[in-house]
Amino acid sequence: MQYSAKAVAGRGEAKSFKRRLWLEGWKRLRKQRTAMIGLAVVLFFILIGLLAPLLTSHPFDGFNPEKTLIPPNADHWFGTDDQGRDIFSRILYGARISLWIGFFSVIGSIIVGCLLGLVAGFYGKWADSIISRFFDVMLAFPSILLAIAIVAILGPSLFNALIAIAIINIPTYGRLIRSRVLSVKEEEYIMSAKAIGMSNSRILFLHILPNSITPIIVQGTLGIATAILEAAALGFLGLGAQPGEPEWGKMLADSRQFLTVAPWTLLFPGFAIMVTVIGFNMFGDGLRDALDPKMK
Template identity: 60%
Template sequence: MAQMNMGQTEAEGNSDTKESSLWKEAWKRLLKNRIAMLGLAIISILLVVAIFAPVLAPYDPLKTNVIQRLKAPSFSHWLGTDDLGRDILSRIIYGSRISIQVGVISVSLALVLGVTLGVLAGYYGGWIDSLVMRLIDIMLAFPSILLAIVIMAILGPQLSNAMIAIGFVNLPRFARIVRSSVLSVKEEEYVSAAQSLGSSDFRIITKHILPNCLAPLTVQSTLSIATAILEAAGLSFLGLGAQPPTPEWGAMLSSGRSAIQVAPWVVAFPGLAIMITVLGFNLFGDGLRDALDPKMKD
């Protein structure tokens, strides 16, 4: 019994050492990627802006002033005002909080559900695999935005419901990634050794299989946050996500489209905020993918 425990501990130690070395090498490669560092800088600035929004915002994002409506950018209002006289810069700053919240919560939901389904399908196979993958195929048959709209029509137009809808439509990506990783990893010798030593399925999955899925999941999570922010803005633009007067970027685009000809800054700056944010997460995600690819050489 002692020999079995020693063998199991040794196998786990070797696996942990291998994972630690992989992440150290990946970090070194990531630091050398200037494009990825640019994306990380954009994300870092976004986080700082979101955290210190009350300090950085010059005005109350919800306070209206009809006298100041549709004012062009000036020293008093750097990005101008909207159709209700609200400061656009302040609303964009507070909108960063909502975008990060939507991205993190919706992707976390997709990650938890997708990993669970992917592990069940890949590890146990058989009818469980067939059932899960057919459900995933059905979901992938619909355009993601259309599926999100259908879910929002059922749940109702609300930001929290938008997070649920976005998490649900992003679930298949994580499920397929985890399933393919599990199918590959479960054939490795250290997994067979753990099974022969009497380890439970839960222990094998958590100690041996899931750690080997972290690299592709990390990359997909980063890229999915960008997708989630974009999808949330699309739902809010259609009136299905954040509701007025919430300072959400997509809702700002929707409310400002009627004044686009006389005050183009009303939609230009929120659109620019969405573009820069999505670009930052995509650049960093692409850099992570390259850094975590063992085939990449310095």
Template identity: 55%
Template sequence: MDSTQVEINNQTPQTHEKQSKGLWFEALKQLFKNKAAMVGLGIIGLLILTAILAPLLAPYDPLETKILYRLKAPSAQHLLGTDDLGRDIFSRIIYGSRISLQVGLISVGIALVFGVSAGVIAGYYGGKIDMLIMRLMDIMLAFPSILLAIAIMAILGPQLSNAMLAIGIVNLPRFARIVRSSVLTVKEEEYIEAAKSLGASDLRIMLGHLLPNCLAPLIVQSTLSIAGAILEAASLSFLGLGAQPPIPEWGAMLSAGRASLQIAPWVVAFPGLAIAITVLGFNLFGDGLRDALDPKMKDK
């Protein structure tokens, strides 16, 4: 056995995994030192708790209409007032947190599964496969995301489940490009050569060695994409293409409250504030993750 082979064998996948665990621990410590990221994590945690405990926290049924109480200003009886059908806005915002989380997680999950698969295949095999996949991604990125989502919704029809699918498709190219870029770098490492020399299959190398080393940028992009997905879903619902009445989705609440904006501004103010705070929370946490997982930021 020559010296080159000995050197490759010394850099085994197991050795690299041990080094990676140490890096993840350091990144976690760095994350907890970031005050803005902790604020974002607190907002996300509060949103999750609100979604889980919605039946206990909401004082009223979010779908119950009381015409006699329509457009009531915020009071002790209705903390955030009522809408044009007399429904309690506070209760609807609480239940709307469930829909926003569902939209964010499912949409990003769709983008992750298909985007990561496309990126790994393109980066690992290269050649014509790479060119075909990435040119398709480039075509999708050439369209503004909201316009592409509207076009997809025009084909699928206005429905919340279709909105989640459309948002997932729109975000797919970002994940594909990130993973492809990481795979092109990682596949040249010595531990990948060691895995090949030990007879590992392409699928095992992609799933066991390439993907784990793409996790850092994927985690950051996923967190930021959840914020974008919630905002895009609210935009589609505002245009009447997402959640349909009487579903208590924040964007749909904004759309329904437009007619009452001048006489009852709270009808749109509080759902809009809920969207803004939620998106801010995910963005703050995503920025903190980026800073913690980026080696270039460690010295700053």
């Protein structure tokens, strides 16, 4: 019973220590003005995406041949496109699509990449060799070309674009978690866990993964920005969002022929992409500095 009490106390102290580290990281993050601006931008786009039905007075798919290419005015704040659809409404609903693709593609990449990286780093030998070569093959292709190939096989659609973006980013998280596992598994507390007979799965998910997750969180935040850009690129090429869907990349593709006569049809979707990506990058950079122990 004495040993069990010490073990429980040790786990309690470890949890308390991790909690203090996260609190200290949050305090450091709050002191960084650029990170807070980035977080504000991210929350702003999440909010307008969620509240789009309440913030718009025109349907995003409402065709009106009598109101084509109207410049911004009091009724249509961002003007209308070549089919008379309100651009402001399409921008707000497009935030839902871009953030949905960004968040869920990164979550998928992290889950698969972390599982493969944990196995490669912990078990080593043939498992590490096979998984690492798989990562090397995927990284040998330009990411956007690999995404295009995957969507071409699966068929053009938003969901297939999400799958393609998730697949091409798996090696990024897999290699990152593998490098962390190779370092963490040599720590004394991991050796102690093995010595008392703890199973490999418990060691991986209770000790190694929690102590390797910080760089994954940072990379995931930055990866959302990359995923949004990749989704916009696929939409621009006609491989992501299909006609009628208010995706920012698709809006750019549909409006490029009106650059000289109706520049607002390209300006606002492009600006939305730019600001969203900058927001995630600013927040990700600040998060990296805040969670880096060397910055303490």
